[in-house]
Amino acid sequence: MSPRVVLIGPMGAGKTTVARLLADSWGVTARDTDDDVETADGREVSEIFVDSGEAHFRALESAAVADALATHDGVLSLGGGAVLDPETRTLLEGHTVVFLRVGLADAVKRVGLGIGRPLLLGNVRSRIKALLDERTPIYEAAATHVVDTDGRTPDEVAAEVVARLDGADIDGGVTP
Numbered sequence: 440m441s442p443r444v445v446l447i448g449p450m451g452a453g454k455t456t457v458a459r460l461l462a463d464s465w466g467v468t469a470r471d472t473d474d475d476v477e478t479a480d481g482r483e484v485s486e487i488f489v490d491s492g493e494a495h496f497r498a499l500e501s502a503a504v505a506d507a508l509a510t511h512d513g514v515l516s517l518g519g520g521a522v523l524d525p526e527t528r529t530l531l532e533g534h535t536v537v538f539l540r541v542g543l544a545d546a547v548k549r550v551g552l553g554i555g556r557p558l559l560l561g562n563v564r565s566r567i568k569a570l571l572d573e574r575t576p577i578y579e580a581a582a583t584h585v586v587d588t589d590g591r592t593p594d595e596v597a598a599e600v601v602a603r604l605d606g607a608d609i610d611g612g613v614t615p
């Protein structure tokens with residue numbers, strides 16, 4: 440069993456939102472690893488970070504990703520930092536992985552004050568900039584496809600993902 444597509448990318452790229460739209464359009468279910476971590480732990484992501492630390496959250500997240508990759512055949516959205524774990528990156532090999540790309544300005548607009556996203560505490564704009572700078576090469580390396588989201592609605596993003604993936608099936612190949 441393998442997810443039909445795995446969405447990666449920074450906070451505010453729209454992974455969770457677009458996963459639900461894709462799942463609706465394909466008639467499958469959406470799963471999000473942040474939700475899985477919260478269900479498994481019984482606390483919200485922000486509480487886990489504050490009370491138990493980021494390392495503890497990352498351990499729970501890595502386990503949630505491994506489980507979802509092995510057991511979910513719908514659409515899977517990861518948290519923005521899931522790809523930091525080298526074992527997770529290895530597990531992603533062979534899957535269809537879409538990097539939802541977002542620039543600084545749109546990401547800042549979308550996350551607002553960053554409530555519920557503990558890594559954005561402080562200056563949201565400078566935190567997002569640092570995370571984009573650090574992580575963009577990791578997202579690019581882990582992705583089979585890259586879809587831009589700046590200036591597009593979630594529906595437009597989902598439509599492009601569908602077109603790219605279904606087009607790849609028709610053509611019999613994958614276009615990066």
Ligand SMILES: Nc1ncnc2c1ncn2[C@@H]1O[C@H](COP(=O)(O)OP(=O)(O)O)[C@@H](O)[C@H]1O
Nearest residue numbers: 449450451452453454455456549588591592593
């Ligand atoms: N393409 C988009 N354009 C405008 N707003 C968006 C877009 N995608 C998502 N959003 C909004 O941005 C916020 C973050 O989206 P979310 O799906 O939680 O992103 P992620 O899971 O990548 O952090 C939500 O309020 C969502 O409604």
Ligand SMILES: O=C(O)C1=C[C@@H](OP(=O)(O)O)[C@@H](O)[C@H](O)C1
Nearest residue numbers: 449450451473518519520556557
């Ligand atoms: O980028 C990150 O390190 C994080 C992204 C968040 O998920 P989203 O990318 O869905 O906001 C969530 O997992 C946590 O706050 C940490």
Ligand SMILES: [Mg+2]
Nearest residue numbers: 454455517518
């Ligand atoms: Mg999300």
